[in-house]
Amino acid sequence: MSSREVSLSTRLRRAGVMDTGRAETLLEQIADVAGIRFGDPAVALSYYSDPDKGLLQLLRVCEAARDGGELETLHTLVSTPQGELLAAVLGGSEALGDFLVRHPELLRDFTTLTEDQPVDGVDVRARLVEAVGGDPASPAPVATITGADGVVAMRVAYRRELLRVAAIDLHQRDPLAIMPAVGTALADLAGAALEAGLAIARADEPDHAITRLAIMGMGKCGARELNYVSDVDVIYAAEPAEGVDEHVSLKVATRLAAAAARACDRFAAEPPLWQVDANLRPEGKDGALVRGLASHLAYYERWAQGWEFQALLKARPIAGDMEIGERYVTMLQPLVWSAVEREGFVEAAQAMRKRVEQHVPAREVDRQIKLGPGGLRDVEFTIQLLQLVHGRADESLRTRSTLTALAALRDSGYVGRPEAAAMDRAYRQLRVWEHRLQLRKLSRTHLMPEREEDRRILARASGFVTVEYMDEVWHDVRRRVRAMHLDMFYRPILPVVARLSTGEASLDNAAARDRLKAVGFKDADAALRHIVALTGGVSRSAAIRQQLLPAMIGWFAEGPEPDAGLLAFRQLSEQLGSAQWFLKLLRDSGTAAERLARLLSTSGYVTKALLSSAEQVRWLDSDEALEPRPYDRLWTEADAILRRSDDADQAITAMRGLRRRENARVAAADTLGMINASWAAGAVSDAADVLLEGAMRVAVHLVREEIGEEPPRLLVVAMGRYGGREMSYASDADVQFVFEGGGDHAAAHAQRFASVIRNLLQKVGPQPSLEIDADLRPEGRNGPLARSFDSTVGYYARWSDPWEAQALLRARPCAGDADLRERFVEAVAPVRYPEALKPDALAQMRRLKARMESERLPRGVDPHRHLKLGPGGLSDVEWTVQLLQLQHAHRIEGLRTTETLRALRAAEDAALISFDDALTLREAWILATDLRGAIALRGRKGDSNVLPPDARELKVLAEIMGADDTGPELEDRYIRTARRARAVFERLFFGWDEGIR
Numbered sequence: 002m003s004s005r006e007v008s009l010s011t012r013l014r015r016a017g018v019m020d021t022g023r024a025e026t027l028l029e030q031i032a033d034v035a036g037i038r039f040g041d042p043a044v045a046l047s048y049y050s051d052p053d054k055g056l057l058q059l060l061r062v063c064e065a066a067r068d069g070g071e072l073e074t075l076h077t078l079v080s081t082p083q084g085e086l087l088a089a090v091l092g093g094s095e096a097l098g099d100f101l102v103r104h105p106e107l108l109r110d111f112t113t114l115t116e117d118q119p120v121d122g123v124d125v126r127a128r129l130v131e132a133v134g135g136d137p138a139s140p141a142p143v144a145t146i147t148g149a150d151g152v153v154a155m156r157v158a159y160r161r162e163l164l165r166v167a168a169i170d171l172h173q174r175d176p177l178a179i180m181p182a183v184g185t186a187l188a189d190l191a192g193a194a195l196e197a198g199l200a201i202a203r204a205d206e207p208d209h210a211i212t213r214l215a216i217m218g219m220g221k222c223g224a225r226e227l228n229y230v231s232d233v234d235v236i237y238a239a240e241p242a243e244g245v246d247e248h249v250s251l252k253v254a255t256r257l258a259a260a261a262a263r264a265c266d267r268f269a270a271e272p273p274l275w276q277v278d279a280n281l282r283p284e285g286k287d288g289a290l291v292r293g294l295a296s297h298l299a300y301y302e303r304w305a306q307g308w309e310f311q312a313l314l315k316a317r318p319i320a321g322d323m324e325i326g327e328r329y330v331t332m333l334q335p336l337v338w339s340a341v342e343r344e345g346f347v348e349a350a351q352a353m354r355k356r357v358e359q360h361v362p363a364r365e366v367d368r369q370i371k372l373g374p375g376g377l378r379d380v381e382f383t384i385q386l387l388q389l390v391h392g393r394a395d396e397s398l399r400t401r402s403t404l405t406a407l408a409a410l411r412d413s414g415y416v417g418r419p420e421a422a423a424m425d426r427a428y429r430q431l432r433v434w435e436h437r438l439q440l441r442k443l444s445r446t447h448l449m450p451e452r453e454e455d456r457r458i459l460a461r462a463s464g465f466v467t468v469e470y471m472d473e474v475w476h477d478v479r480r481r482v483r484a485m486h487l488d489m490f491y492r493p494i495l496p497v498v499a500r501l502s503t504g505e506a507s508l509d510n511a512a513a514r515d516r517l518k519a520v521g522f523k524d525a526d527a528a529l530r531h532i533v534a535l536t537g538g539v540s541r542s543a544a545i546r547q548q549l550l551p552a553m554i555g556w557f558a559e560g561p562e563p564d565a566g567l568l569a570f571r572q573l574s575e576q577l578g579s580a581q582w583f584l585k586l587l588r589d590s591g592t593a594a595e596r597l598a599r600l601l602s603t604s605g606y607v608t609k610a611l612l613s614s615a616e617q618v619r620w621l622d623s624d625e626a627l628e629p630r631p632y633d634r635l636w637t638e639a640d641a642i643l644r645r646s647d648d649a650d651q652a653i654t655a656m657r658g659l660r661r662r663e664n665a666r667v668a669a670a671d672t673l674g675m676i677n678a679s680w681a682a683g684a685v686s687d688a689a690d691v692l693l694e695g696a697m698r699v700a701v702h703l704v705r706e707e708i709g710e711e712p713p714r715l716l717v718v719a720m721g722r723y724g725g726r727e728m729s730y731a732s733d734a735d736v737q738f739v740f741e742g743g744g745d746h747a748a749a750h751a752q753r754f755a756s757v758i759r760n761l762l763q764k765v766g767p768q769p770s771l772e773i774d775a776d777l778r779p780e781g782r783n784g785p786l787a788r789s790f791d792s793t794v795g796y797y798a799r800w801s802d803p804w805e806a807q808a809l810l811r812a813r814p815c816a817g818d819a820d821l822r823e824r825f826v827e828a829v830a831p832v833r834y835p836e837a838l839k840p841d842a843l844a845q846m847r848r849l850k851a852r853m854e855s856e857r858l859p860r861g862v863d864p865h866r867h868l869k870l871g872p873g874g875l876s877d878v879e880w881t882v883q884l885l886q887l888q889h890a891h892r893i894e895g896l897r898t899t900e901t902l903r904a905l906r907a908a909e910d911a912a913l914i915s916f917d918d919a920l921t922l923r924e925a926w927i928l929a930t931d932l933r934g935a936i937a938l939r940g941r942k943g944d945s946n947v948l949p950p951d952a953r954e955l956k957v958l959a960e961i962m963g964a965d966d967t968g969p970e971l972e973d974r975y976i977r978t979a980r981r982a983r984a985v986f987e988r989l990f991f992g993w994d995e996g997i998r
Contacts, residue, residue, distance in 0.1 A: 012043035017461060018052045019454070027056040035063035035072055037079050048085045049092025050171070050437070050462035058091040058098035062105065069105040074112065083111045089171035090164065093462050096443035097167055100160050107161055114165060116172045120179065121186040125162050129190075129197040132158030140322065141209070144200040151201040152264050156271040159194045166190070167229070167440060176437075176464055177429040181404055183436065184226035191222050191233045192319030194274055198264030199320055202257045212250040214239045214257050214291065215326035218319035219281050219312055224401040228432075229439040230446075232278040233265070236316065237291040238329045247293055254291045261320070275445075281312050294329060301336050307349045310340035311385055315401050338393040341499040347390065348496060354382045370435050371447035375479030377435070379486035380428045387415050390495050391548055394507030403428060414544035417585050420485055427478045434475075437462040449475065493591055497552035506551045508532060513554075520558035528564060531571045545584040546574065553598045560602025561957035569601040569608045577615050586622055593621040596673055603961060604672045605940025606730060610665035614658075617665055627670040629684035630663060635691045642695070649699050653761045656695040657768035663688040664730055668938055674963040678934035679727075679902065679927065686719075686726040689734055692762065692771055693717050693816040700757040704750065712754045713743025715787070716817035716825060720777040724811035725899045727930070729945065730937045734762075734771055737778035737812075738787035741821060751787040759786075777808050790821065794828040801832065803842035804849055809833035810883050813899045834890040834897060843884075847991060850880055859944065865976060866948040868929040873979025875933075877986040878905075878926040884990055885913050901926060918985045925982030928975055935961040948975060 010021040018024045024046075032038050039045040049055035066075045078084045087108070091098045101107060127137035132154045134145030144151050166186045173179045195216050203209040219234035221227045237258045241250030262277035282288050283300040292300075301309070313333055318326020340346060361372050371377045384406050392398035397409050404425060411421035437459055438446050450456050456468050465471035504512025513532060517525040532554075536547045553570070557563040577583045587594040597618060600607045611617055620626040639659060646652040664685055671681040697715065704712040721735035722728055738758075740751035759773040778784055779796040788796070797809065810833050814822035853876070858864055864871045879901050885908045890896035895907030902923065909919040935958040936945040949955060952968030959966040966974060 009042070012041070013046065013052075016043040016046040016052060017049070017457075018046060018056075020053055024053065024056055027060055031056075031060050031063055034060065034067060035075060037063065037076065039079075045084075045088065046092075048088035048172070050089075051092050051441075051458045054095055055088065055092030055098075058095065058102075059088075061102045062091065062098065062108070065102045065105040066108060071105045071108050074108045078108065078111050081112075083114055086114055086116060086168040086172050087111050090168045093171040093437070094167055094440040094443065096441070097160070097164055100164065104157060104161075107164065110161065110165065111168070114168060116169055118169060119182065120166045120169050121182045121189065123162070123165075123186070123189075125186075125190050126193040126196050128162065129155055129158045129193040130200055133197050133200050135197070135200040141203065142196070142200045143203045143209070144197070145204070147201055147204040149269055151204070152198075152267075152269045153271045155194060155197040155201065155264060156269070156274060158197070159190060159274055160271075162190050162193075163187075163229070170436070171440070171462070174464070176433045177426065180429045180432050180436070181226065181402070184221070184228075184432070187229060188218065188222050188225040188227040188319070191227055191275070192216075192218060194265050195233070195235070195261055195277070195320040198261035199257060201264050202260030205260065206253060206257055208253050209257060211242045211245045212239050212254040212257070213242060213322040213325050214254040215318050215322045215329060216258070216261070216320040217326055217329060218317050219315055221315075222319060223315035223317040224403060225317070226402055226404075226432075228445075229436055230275055230443050231439075232276045232445075234278050234281050234312075235262075235319075236282045237279065238294055238297055238325060239291050240293060240322075240325050251289075251291055251293065255289075258291050281309075283309075294325070294332060297329065298332055301333055305336075307340060307343060307346045308353055310337050311350065311389060313337045314385055314388065317401060334399075338389070338399070339503060341389050341393065342502065347386065347499045350382070350386050350389075351491060354378070354490065365448060368449040368451070369447060370431050370438075370449060373479075375481075375483035375486070376447075377428065377431050379482050379490075380424055380431075383424075383486050383490045384410065386490055386495065390499050391415055391506075393503050394551075395547075413548075414541045414584070415548055415588070416489065417581075417589065420489075420589075423481055424485055427482045430474065430478055431482075433463055434459065488589055491591070492589065494549065494552045494588070494594060497555060498548070501551050508536060508547060508550060516554065520555060520563070522558070522563050522567070524564055528567050531567050535571055535574055540579075542574075542579060542581070542584055545588055549584070549587055549594060553594055556595045556598030557602045560599055561953065561960070562602050565605075565608075566598060566602025569612065570598070572612060573601075573615055573618070576612065580615075583615070583618060586619065590622040593618070596621040596669075600669055600672055603957065604668065604938040606938050607665065607668045607672055607940075609940060610661070610668065614662065614665070617662065617669075620666060620669065624675065627666060627673070627675055629667045629670065629676065629680065629687075632687040632690060635659065635663060635687060636694065639691050639695045643698050649703055649761075650766075652699050653696060654766055654768050656692050656699075657762070657766065657770070659695075660688045660692040660771065661769050668730055671934060672938050672961055674961075677927075678931040678962075681934055682722075682727045682729065682930065685730060685732070686723060686728045689723065689728060689771060690719070690815045693734070693736075693758070696758050696761045697816050699761060700754060703757055704754050707753070708746075708750055710744070710750075713740040713747045713751050714818040714821060715740050715751065715754050715758075716790075716821040717758070717815055718825065719811075719813045719815040719899075720808060721811055723815075724813040725901060726813070727901065729933060731945070733774040735774045735777050736815070737775055737793075739790050739793050739821065739825060740787050741790040741818075748785070748787075748789065751789070752785060755787040779805070790824070790828075793825075797829055797832045803839075803845045806832050806835070806842070807846065807883055807887065810886050811899050830897075833887070835887065836891050838884075838887045842887075846880070846884065850876075850990070859947075862944075862947055865979070866950070867946055868933050868948060869946040871979065873925050873981070873983035873986065875926060875929045877982055877990075878922045878929075881922060881986050881990050882908065889913055914989070918989065921978075921981045921985050925978050928978050931962045932958060932975065948972065 009025065013021045013024050028042055046052040063075060066072050078087050130137040130142045133151045135142030146154050166183060170176065170179060170183050215238045217223065217236040217238060219236055221231060222233050237254065239251060239254035241247045265274045266276045267273060279290060280286055283292060283297060314337055316330055357372055357378060358374060361369055366373050369376050381403055384403055387410055388398045388406055395413055397413055398406060400406050400409055407416065407421055407425055410416040411418055435447060450459060460468045460471040463471065498506055502512060505516050510529065514525050514529055517528045522528045532550055536543050536550060557566040560566050587597065639656060642655045643652055646655065667681050667684045670676045671678065697717065701712060716739040718737045718739060719735065720737060722732060723735050738755040740747065743750050762771040762773055764770065775786055776782055779788055779793060797805065809829050812829060814825055854870060858867060858870050867874060869875045882901055882904050886896045886904055889911065893907060893911045895910060896904050898904050905919055905923055908914045909916060932948060933945050938961055939957065955968030955971045959971045964971065
């Protein structure tokens, strides 16, 4: 083999030829048959998607051109740029190559063809009607070339136009850009074929003039986005000519419709074009092929299912009597755009998409371009559902084409710009692959090829350099389309909006005002003003709010204060201004909008928190984001804050902001029923611990600079409910400060150290303060703020009252020196866990408890409604548990805890209290704690320890707690639970016989 031959073989292989020897033979045969020699065959073959098949087709075309006297035409093409268009067809479509072999005279069409010619916009109807000898100017042309000859003439004319479209399409360097125009051209061509078929049918039907038949294009044909090979979905509608009996008219129309379909899809000398499918008609295969307009209307008004209205979204007259066709569309449009108001419409559409997926054979799922996950149907169903839900109120969405509808959804804010761009490109790419596969043999297929050779041809035809790159894009397109489909198609807002009336969905003033009143807004006029302010104008934000608010009004109304919720939403929206993430989150999230509406109309505490930091709305999209953060995770973040900042004010502000943020997170989760009040109390206490530890770190630096030496080691001990990790959202932090070391001025320096910590936490600033209450320290307010370790231990060992030992049961080191923490716990253990509780100590506890009940209850408050100090309230349960701790914790390790419920469980396990008594106390404590938490979340003025008298407010508390009680039922449940707990308390704490004082 010569070096020149080796060089040609190599170049051919680089041009994509698989069998170079065969290719060289074909090149020689082409030269012999047609005298065509390529200067560089490799360059010429680069325009062929399949160079091997393309060369064979070129040889066959050369032979046909020679036999048909078109060799000169072929020579002209090869020497001009038009030859590239011919090469693109021969290398991309075996079927169209075969067509050229049958009709070599059509090579002349290529001589005037250029790639920059538009594929659509050509009057193909006129060309195909003329091909059968009809008058294109007539509204009802009649063919003069009839029968089998007319069918062949029409089909040749059809494929001649198809050849033009395919040549321009296949030669495109950017096939995605031309894709929509290709679909438009193919749909118009299908309509023209049916028009020509109808002209042939009229020639064979002497009574054709007595009926006015319209052929309605459905699906992709109606939307003007047809494939190269696809069933052409149609519906037939006919009206009689003036003075003609309708029954007779329909008989003639039925014969015309059937004959027009046969002209396109029955076998003849020229192969069929595609299947004409009329199964979308009323009653499907069982229904009449042709109906009158009134019959169509009656069916859709009475019997049609939801999917049939979705199909009508694409309906368009494509052939026959266009005036009847337009009447058909106009008549049914109101039903299409009100279909979503039918019960379960959205859910039925979602279920239908799932059924379609389930019917895809398992072996084809990952290859399905059309029906599989991430395929064309995901795009189309998503867009159609959004159109149908929102289109009744927004007429800009009433368009048939998938991509124009997507653009309208984007422009009106129903779909985000990035998502719309991604979906647009993905849809184009999927359609291009589908087109390229169908073009090869003009066969109906939607499967990505399995064979490596077929995938290589598809990659070249679609503009990909390698098969590997095409595979990457294929998987990425499917993944992104599927994700967007699941996000948009199953939006929870869709069924909510669908259930509204058209006026409500469009926020029509009258309908909106009536709905606002009906669902519970107290001031409908004020609410309407908020809605107008939120939705007025033409901004994208206003457009998104227009689609959100119809659903959110209902969600606000589910809360106790819908008026306050809507006002807060307006304030939040105005605060965020043009922040697109906010509205995008509410529109696209599965939970965020509903959760936000519930929070704003239920919890004043959470509303205030969100208004102070709107970024926290992002949490509402995720259960994980709302879950309270454990101490270790919070401290990692706090430590990073402290390491970054050299400014004390900046550092403590950030730390206080961290606590505010976490309290807001916990409160939101609590209001939404994701956690209970006990969990919330522990999380709030953890946030306080982190803040105190951080404040101590900041204070160390400040005091060191102030005194010029290292301050003494300091320990912060949490007391009371804080020590028990049972804080509420607005609780003070009960603490005491203990120090050790620090030289001659240790006491003074420790006082300063403690004061700096307290001031850092309490001073007015941009973030909420944490009030420090040190009254439970030794000697109370009369004692020093910070006390030395030895002095503290000595005080408790020698001088403390029984109540102080009881208070130590809650003592929990929460910040400061690790060694001091351990030693403090060890040192106070004998005091709070004595070997025996002295009788005088027990007597003092009982006297103190009785005095508290008589003196500390607020005046005018019904004791039975006081959750903390009232009979059977928190205090009764806690003092009972603490008595058991003082009596038995010395010998029972499980009782050595600061937490009430944990200690109660240990007492039960040790048989210090019966199961029934423990259950009674536990239920009372949990219910009172839940009620206090719910009252705090409401964020209203007043004592959170007092059960409100208003039945409606009690119902709100029940909802926050996740209970099904009515207001009176909740009140009754608490009083009964507290009464039982009080009986247990009196028996166990005071030692009274049950029922006797």
